[in-house]
Amino acid sequence: MSRSPLEKFRTIFKRSSSNSSRSNSTQSENNSLTMGGENYDYDEPPLTPLELHGYKSTTKHRLLNKELAEELRQHVPALLQISHDWELLYSIEQSGTSLQTLYDKCQPQIGESVNRRRGYLIVVQDTRKNIFGAYINEHLRPLDKKIYYGNGDCFLWKLEKGDVKDLNNKHQSIEKKEVSLNLKVFPFTSVNDFVIYSNNQFISVGSGDGKFGLWIDSNLSIGASDSVDTFGNEPLSDRKKFYILGLEIWKIC
Template sequence: MKGLRWRYSRLPCQVEGDLSGEEGEDKEEAEEKVATPTSVTAPAPEDPTETQLSEASQVLGASEIRQLSLHLPPRVTGNSWRLAFCTARDGFSLQRLYRQMEGHSGPVLLVLRDQDGQMFGAFSSSAIRLSKRFYGTGETFLFSFSPQLKVFKWTGNNSFFVKGNLDSLMIGSGSGQFGLWMDGDLYHGGSHPCATFDNEVLARQEQFCIKELEAWVLN
């Protein structure tokens, strides 16, 4: 492939109330849930076409990109990755992340490195946006390199995929816990086991500080 360059790029306590309200989500959003529930995965299928990235990543190397590519939905396999947001260039701001997502409707891969050097993140079947309710489909998953890649896919237990407000971004939930969340400054975050993905804690500890974050649009 000529010219190929690898580029890798307290929650508020009222959250419990937000979750209870999500149980009665709109029928339109309910129709988004279209994927077969799958438990934790790690083995990967055969290597697909190598992925092309728009620019260099400060988080993932070629090996990590290759491994993640094996677990992406077939509809995005082989798609190029475009870096829509990164803290190194755009700063630590969730609102800025939302602005950078405007105009994009395709899936997004969020990749993080925390202050301990741990790499983890999430694949969202839809662009990251402000929302009153959880949105997304069962294609959404969490992952962590600890140091081997672990992928946590939808269990089918609930449909709390992604929810974004001005103060936080949440991915996966259940019983008031979030599989992955980040605050409005994109600096503090947390990870807990949750019913949506039956995931392990993605970082080395439940609370972490973000060193770098990148959002790649896959289209």
Template sequence: MGVAYSVGEVDHLYTFFVQWSPHRFTEHRRRRSFLLVDKEKLAVIDSLLSDPDPEHWNIITVRKEKRSQSVCSSPSVSTSEDEDTEDTLPVLQQDSQILREQHIEKLAPHLPARVQCSPWQLVYSTDTHGTSLKTLYRNTAEIQQPVLLLIQDTHNQVFGAFSSDSFRVSDCCYGTGETFLFTFSPEFQMFRWSGENSYFVRGFLDSLQLGAGGGPFGLWLDSDLLRGSTFPCNTFRNAPLCPHQDFSVRALEVWSFQ
């Protein structure tokens, strides 16, 4: 007898398998290896394969077809082996003061499957909305989706967190095992849920905390979003996200997936 799972449950299962069987989910395996085809098109394909005629059809790669279209449409358009990667990058609906293309390329493949194809919507930015944790909570109050927290400190280090739940004031910790910390300082690293505790996120009026257990928080921000700290914690078994464990914020953004 089969078992049916919701989209959210499938994402949680996928996160579990990635966490505990990382050797089965290398970058190569992360690439999409299937296409959805309706029955009518599948019947046509089956008929062609059963009686192939090279005069009527041939198989080409997507990259080759794109290169052909590009050459025909405009001689000034150049193609490269990285074109497939560019096509899979998410669309940012607004400009970011923090993100660069190399950040997105490294981070996007590690997001849960349910948000990987979604455009990114900027819901809070210190550059636009000022430095206030209350404003951040207010801007994310109606969001029923995961959010991405990005921080650039005064030493130009970039790091942050992916939260399965939007940020809010709470009496207890919230979030799921999809939540993780990450840093680009000096190279990209991500720290997934260790399974040791469930202290993913907790919001106070005067601070925002991610990860805990065994001492300080994995990531902590004050009420003005001007100062923060990052230390190893049991929730993610992370290293500090930046060289200066007590840091000052130059820019902070929160993105949702619409």
């Protein structure tokens, strides 16, 4: 006799304890399904390890490696966490210091589905070796009018100084140093909707009261970071004004 759908279901999912606490972590709550009035716990399959595509063999200053990328992956939207191929769209070393080139390389390619969900990671290294950036849900582009874009998936992030002092050296990557990353993420607060604004003069992520969470000038050489209501963040660099050593834009889709 064939088994009922519920019996088949029970062979896959383990019935959760009726005495389980409601104070379980969010991750545990997300790993529970209800069927026929009964709760079933399940284990999510492990994510496929990330692959980073786009660095040239001659590229010396690499701002992102797999360990940092895996840490950041945990904070992007769940549907994009499944993606295991991240593509380097732009880097100062490989593409030069041109804001227009950055915008051109961020444009969706001909034939790309406009409905396909994607995200973009901004990675910055300043001359004081701070590593920080932003995750944004839309591609960067110049706007003629002051119109903000982006949604609540966006966030700012930074690494505590000292964790990745040699990250930019391809011969001394994090994997070879066995250090524990101290990543700080500052999610969208909903206090205001000044998420992303970009034009031919600058890029900004988060703003308010004349301050910016992350601001990059048209020459891609000078930046600024301050606490803003958009993300409730700390300044991303140890100086509110900083000089940019490296900048990369990655696509996640």
